[in-house]
Amino acid sequence: MLEQTQNWINKGAEVLMPTYARFPLVLTQGDGAVVADVDGNTYIDFVSGIAVNALGHCDADFVNAVQDQADTLLHVSNLYYNIPQIQLAEALVEHSFADKVFFCNSGAESIEAAIKLARLYAHQKMDGDRFEIITMERSFHGRTLAALSATGQTQYQQGFSPLLPGFKHVSFNNIEAIEKAIGPNTAAVMLEPIQGEGGVRIPAPGYLAAVRKLCDQYGLLLIFDEVQTGMGRTGHLFAYQEAGSTPDIMTLAKGLGGGLPVGALLAKEAVANCFQPGTHASTFGGNPVVCRAGKIVIDRLTQPPFLKQVRELGMDLLKQLETLQKQTSVITDLRGKGLMLAIDLNISAAPVIDAAMKRGLLLNRTSENTLRLVPPLTVLPEEIDQMMSILSEILKEPSDGKT
Numbered sequence: 568m569l570e571q572t573q574n575w576i577n578k579g580a581e582v583l584m585p586t587y588a589r590f591p592l593v594l595t596q597g598d599g600a601v602v603a604d605v606d607g608n609t610y611i612d613f614v615s616g617i618a619v620n621a622l623g624h625c626d627a628d629f630v631n632a633v634q635d636q637a638d639t640l641l642h643v644s645n646l647y648y649n650i651p652q653i654q655l656a657e658a659l660v661e662h663s664f665a666d667k668v669f670f671c672n673s674g675a676e677s678i679e680a681a682i683k684l685a686r687l688y689a690h691q692k693m694d695g696d697r698f699e700i701i702t703m704e705r706s707f708h709g710r711t712l713a714a715l716s717a718t719g720q721t722q723y724q725q726g727f728s729p730l731l732p733g734f735k736h737v738s739f740n741n742i743e744a745i746e747k748a749i750g751p752n753t754a755a756v757m758l759e760p761i762q763g764e765g766g767v768r769i770p771a772p773g774y775l776a777a778v779r780k781l782c783d784q785y786g787l788l789l790i791f792d793e794v795q796t797g798m799g800r801t802g803h804l805f806a807y808q809e810a811g812s813t814p815d816i817m818t819l820a821k822g823l824g825g826g827l828p829v830g831a832l833l834a835k836e837a838v839a840n841c842f843q844p845g846t847h848a849s850t851f852g853g854n855p856v857v858c859r860a861g862k863i864v865i866d867r868l869t870q871p872p873f874l875k876q877v878r879e880l881g882m883d884l885l886k887q888l889e890t891l892q893k894q895t896s897v898i899t900d901l902r903g904k905g906l907m908l909a910i911d912l913n914i915s916a917a918p919v920i921d922a923a924m925k926r927g928l929l930l931n932r933t934s935e936n937t938l939r940l941v942p943p944l945t946v947l948p949e950e951i952d953q954m955m956s957i958l959s960e961i962l963k964e965p966s967d968g969k970t
């Protein structure tokens with residue numbers, strides 16, 4: 568049986584560029600919060616495509632809508648209007664601060680669009696020569712060159728110099744650091760409301776509101792990268808809503824398409840209208856199929872009590888993790904909002920992930936010692952319990968991985 572897995576891994580290694588350190592797992596099917604591999608083993612999925620499969624795997628309404636749209640109209644150019652694109656934009660505008668939406672295909676692309684829009688706005692509407700964007704250390708904004716330049720983690724930037732100029736990185740959760748970095752060329756501040764790849768770093772209460780105030784005081788744009796925190800992940804449709812701090816520009820991707828590739832740039836009218844015909848575009852952006860999928864996702868998320876349930880599931884999970892922390896010496900910190908949680912360990916996370924996989928649980932880590940839990944937003948309470956019992960077994964007797 569295992570032969571099938573090994574066979575595909577061998578084939579894959581031959582033809583795929585070695586950009587990923589992949590687990591020896593070939594996934595073939597998914598249903599809710601459970602995925603199956605080519606050899607028929609099943610796993611509870613607490614990775615969900617890295618916070619992508621918001622409604623779980625192969626949700627029936629989602630699949631029906633995608634199939635129907637694929638049967639009707641798959642793709643047309645943005646030289647024309649298509650109805651699913653308009654309907655998804657309407658829903659995003661209705662449920663957010665934004666007046667207008669631009670669609671692209673990924674998180675990194677939504678960041679590229681945000682950087683272009685901020686620069687355009689600065690050149691057209693701000694005094695002087697403003698182009699610089701202040702971003703945060705330990706941030707993550709994607710792998711394309713501008714997004715990589717914005718990202719505050721040198722480990723991802725090595726070997727790709729020269730990076731795009733015009734970014735200043737300051738420490739996260741430190742309002743003075745931003746104020747000190749503001750200069751005559753500053754146009755915007757860009758940050759994740761909760762740092763995702765940085766290890767689910769939640770800023771102090773009041774920090775995001777203080778950043779908003781600072782931007783107003785200096786006439787700067789505020790950009791929130793909600794690629795990971797957006798679409799219900801934190802128990803609110805968007806993380807900024809709970810933080811009481813409204814951006815001028817917001818980026819979305821990951822959960823937005825529920826598993827299909829779609830990204831979006833949202834902005835208030837005065838900013839959005841700097842984009843005129845010819846300034847920005849994407850061939851696939853806002854494709855009818857992905858937008859139809861996105862509409863299913865946002866409709867479900869905004870249907871009470873969906874988000875309340877996400878908050879309750881998240882609180883229950885955090886509580887169970889706190890109980891586990893008391894029973895083992897390896898957990899040094901826990902944090903999370905909604906269904907975006909992290910566990911800091913004083914042992915390596917990698918062997919824990921391997922042990923979990925052997926027991927039928929998929930986990931992910933953001934660094935050497937930090938596990939991240941981002942299950943489907945539709946995860947069942949009993950699946951959380953199953954996850955907890957597997958994790959408890961492993962963390963109460965960490966046989967290897969002592970650092």
Ligand SMILES: *Cc1c(COP(=O)(O)O)cnc(C)c1O
Nearest residue numbers: 673674675707708709763794795
């Ligand atoms: C994942 C992520 C990105 C990049 O998204 P891609 O779709 O991988 O390009 C950007 N910003 C944040 C906050 C992310 O979590």
